[in-house]
Amino acid sequence: MILDEKLEAHNLTRDEYDTIVSKLGREPNDNELGLFSVMWSEHCSYKSSRVHLKRLPTKGPNVLQGPGENAGVVDIGEGLAAVFKVESHNHPSFIEPFQGAATGVGGIIRDIFTMGARPIALMNSLRFGPLSVAKNRSILRGAVAGIANYGNSMGIPTVGGEVVFEDSYNLNPLVNAFCLGIAPKERIFLAAAEGVGNPVFYVGAKTGKDGIHGATMASAEFDEAAEEKRPTVQVGDPFMEKLLLEACLELMESDALVAIQDMGAAGLTCSTCEMGARGGMGIEIDLDKVPKRETGMSAYEILLSESQERMLLVAHAGKEAKVEAIFDKWDLDASAIGRVTEDGLLRVIADGRTVASVPNRYLADEGPVYERALERPASFATQTEVHADDVDEPSDLGETLVQMLSSHTIASKHWIYEQYDHMVRSNTIVMPGSDAGVVRIKGTPMALAMCLDGNGRYASLDPYLGGASAVAESCRNLAAVGATPIGATNCLNFGNPEKPEIMWQFSQAVDGIRDACERFGVPITGGNVSFYNETEGVGIYPTPVIGVVGIIDDATKCVRHHFQQPGDLIYLLGETHDELGASEYLKAVHARIDGRPPRLDLDVEAALHGLMKDATSQRLLRSAHDLSDGGLGIAIAESLFGPLGETMGAAVAIEAPRRADGVLFSETQSRILASVAPESVDTLSALAERHGVPLSRIGVTGGERLDIQINGTHAISEMVATLRETWWTAIERGLSS
C-alpha cells in the first residue's frame, strides 16, 4: 500500500506523519503507525478542542482530581469522595443502537470503578430525531433497551437524565452516559504506572477483532474476504463487567495494586501508553500472553482491538499470587502480560520479536494540537428576539397546553425510565422524571443530587448562551431539590471541527460554560468531546451537555417537584420576560425554530440559587420545580403530577403586562416554581427580599382541576387527570404511530 493510502486509512495527515518521523528519527512500522493513528485521533488526543478546553475552570476547594484521569473526583465530606464523568457513545449508537448504547454505559462504569469507586448511580442524556420517522423509533427502542440491559445487569440504578427530540438528530442520535461512584477519599486509584519491574496484568474479557480502527484498509492481506474481517460492532457483556467490578474493588482493598486503567477506545494501546506516560515509565508487553478470543490475530489487531470489559493493571512485584487469587474467586483470569520498565518506551513483543517501540509520551502527551479556524456564521446576526405579539394568539390555551404536554420533549419519559432499574441499592429518594436524581448515602445523613442538561436548540441559535444556559439549568435543577453543586462534567457534542463555523460554535459554547461555571463556583472535573456528528454533511445542533453533582447535607431536607398538600400557596421565584425565541412553544405550536434564546443574567441566576439554598435548608418549601422547556405553564402542569401517580390540582391567577401565551410559555431563565405552607410564607418573603429575588404569589394547590386566569381572564380550565393522561402516554402513542 502506498503511503498516502495508508495515511488516509489511518486518518493521519501528511504533516502528522512527518512529525512522527521526525520524533522517531525513522519511519514507523505498520504497528507503530496504528498506535499513532488511534492515540492521535480526535477522540483520544483532543487535538481540536484542547486549546479551548484549557479555558474551563477545573480547580476548587473540593476537587481532588480534575481532568486528565479516568474521571473527576470531588471531596463530599464524611471521608468520602464522589467520582463521576459523562461520556458520549454517539457513533457506535448510530451504527447499532442497542450495543452502541449498552457499551457506552459499560465504558463509563469502568471509568468510575477504575478509580476505586463503587458506582452508585447512572444517568444518560439522549437525543433522537422525531418519532414520526420509523427509523428514529427503532433507534430509540434499541438505545433504551441497550442502556437498560447493561445498567440493570450491573445493579446500578439509572436515576435521571434527559431525552430530547429534534429534527437535527434525525438518524444521528446522541447517547451520552454518566456514572457516579463513591470511594473512600484516601483511597483513590490513579492510572500511573510506577515501580520498575512491577508486573502488568490483563484481566477481563478475551481480545477479539471488535471495532478495530481502520484495520480493513491497513493491510494488504485484508483484501480478500474483507466482509468477514470488517470491524464489527462491539458487543457488551455486562455479566463479565459485573465480575470485573467486584473483583477490582476487592483488589483495591488489598495492598497489591499500583495502578489500573480500563481498556476503552484504542484498547490495549491506549491503556498501556497512558499508564506509562502518566508515571513517566516504560511498559513492555508480550502479545503472545494476551488472552485472545480468535486465532490468527495479528499484532496490529491485538493492539487496536476495542473489545469491551477489559482492564489493565500494574501490581506490586511479589503480590502476583494475591492478584490471581482475587480474580480466581470471581472466576476471572488475570494474565501477566508485561512489566514496567525505566526507558519510557511502549515496547510490544510478539513471537519473541519487538514489533513496536515508541516512547509513551509521544503517543499519550505529544499529539498534535490545532488552533483551528473560527468563523461566526452569517445566520447568527440575523436572529432576533421573538415576543408573543410576533405570533398568532391561540384561541384555546387549554388546547395549547395539551399540545405542549404531548410534545415528546416535554411528555413523561416513563416509557423510557421504567425500563431502567432506578431503585436497586435502595438509595433513590427522588424518582426519575423530576428535576434531578437524588441518592442517599447510607451511613451518612447526606444525599447526592445529579442532573444532565443541555439545549441544542438554544446552542444552535446562540452557542455561548447554549453553553451557559446548560450550566445554569443544571445548577437550578440541583437548587430545586435542595442541593449545592460541588462539581460538573461536560459532554460536548458537535459537528466537524474542520469547519470554521462549527469550531466557532464550539469555542463560544466553551466560553459560555466557563463563565457560568466560574460565576456559580462549579469546577469542571472531566468530560468528553464528540466531534464529527454529521450525517450526509449536515451537522447536528451543537449540543453541550452538562452534568452537575450536588450535595444535600441532610437528606430529609430534599425537596420534590410535585405539589404535596392542598391549600399550599404557589409562588414563582424570579421574574418572567416576554421571551419566546427558540422556545418549545414556538416549535410545538407555531412550527418555528428561530429567534434569540432567552437571556441569562448570571447574577440573577446566582441570587436564585442562594435563595433556594436558604429556603430548602430551613424547610420552607413543600415543593420546588425548575422552569425550563415550556416555561411556567409546563412547570405548573408538571407540578400536578407525582412520580407514583399522585395528582393534585391548582388554581392560578397571574397579573402581567403581556399576552397570556407569553406569560405561560416564555422560557425566561432563572425561575423556580414552589409551593409553600401558609405558615412559611412570611419567612420565605423576607428571605427572598434579602437575596433580591422577586417573589410572586400566583395560586393555591388543591382540587382536581387546573384553573389558570391571566389578567382576570379565564385562560385554562382542565381536569388534572386528563392533562396527566396526555402527558403520560404521549411517547407511547408516538411509538405506536
Place this chain on the structure above:
Amino acid sequence: MPRFAVCVFPGSNCEEDVQYALQNVLGELAELVWHKESSLAGYDAAILPGGFAHGDYLRVGAIARFSPIMDAVRAMADDGKPVIGICNGFQMLQEAGLLPGAMLRNQTLTYICRYLYLRAERADSPMTQTLANGEIVRIPIGHADGNFYADDETLDTLERDSRVVFRYVNEAGERDESSNPNGAAHAIAGITNEQGNVVGLMPHPDRCYEPELGTDDGRKLFESLVAWTKDHA
C-alpha cells in the same frame, strides 16, 4: 436471635438491600454467604436475592441452581425452614424445582421498574404473616422476566391449595390488565410450596422499607419473615 443467610451469586445485585433491610432497619442478624459455600449450618432462614446471576444468559436463574450453596438451600427447605426467593431468587427456586412454574419474558418485552399494588392472598406465609388476609401493599417490581407461567394443572393445584401468596391488583384490590404488566398467569406475583415454608415473589420488598424510598410496605414483609422464623424456630 435468628440468623438470616443472604446467598450471593456472581451477578446478584440486591443482596446488600436485603441485608440492610433485615439488619439496619429491623436490627436482625443477616449475613452474606457466597454461592461456593456448601453449608448453611447455623442459619435459620435463607434468602436468594435479586440480580442477574450468571448474567441470566442461559435462562433466568438457570445456572445458579448448580451452585454448591443450592444443595444447602434445598436441605433447609426440606427442614421446613424459611427459604425466600426475591425476583431472580424466585426464578432460581423455580429452576431448582423448589417452586413450580417458570418465568417468561414480560408481555411488554421490556424490563419494567415500577411500583405496583399487591394483594396478600394468605396471611400465614413467611412473607405475609403480619399482613391481614387480602391486605393491599405497594411494592415495586424490577425485572424483564416476571410473566409467571405454569400449565393448567399446576395452576389449578396452586389455586386449590391456596399457594398463591401475592397477586397483582389495582389500588382498589381488583385484578385488571394494567395492574399486571408482565402478563403473569392468574396475576401471580408470589407463590409458596406445599409445605408453605418456601416463598418466591417477583416484587422487591428490599426496595421499599423506608418511606423516603416511595413506600415502607416492604418493611412489613421483612417483619413477617422475622416473626415467622421465630415462631417456627
Place this chain on the structure above:
Amino acid sequence: MKANVIIKLKSAVHDPQGETIGHALAGLEYDQVTSVRQGKIFELTLDVSSKEEAASMAREIAERVLSNPVLEVFEVEVED
C-alpha cells in the same frame, strides 16, 4: 465432533417474542407467514469418538442444563 441442540418452546407456551416478529413480518407484507415461534440453538463442540457418544452427551446436557422442561422441548443433531 459437533452437536447442535435446538430448543423450542412447548406449543402451549405463549411466545411474545415470536408473535412480535410475526407482526413485523405481516407489516412487511409476508402475508403467507401464519406463525412464528422463537427458539435457541446451541452448537456444542465435543471431544468424543463416536456419533452415538456425542448424541447421548448432548442429550444429557440439553436435558440437565440447556432446556427448562416446564417451558421447553429440545432436539439434538450430530454432525460429523
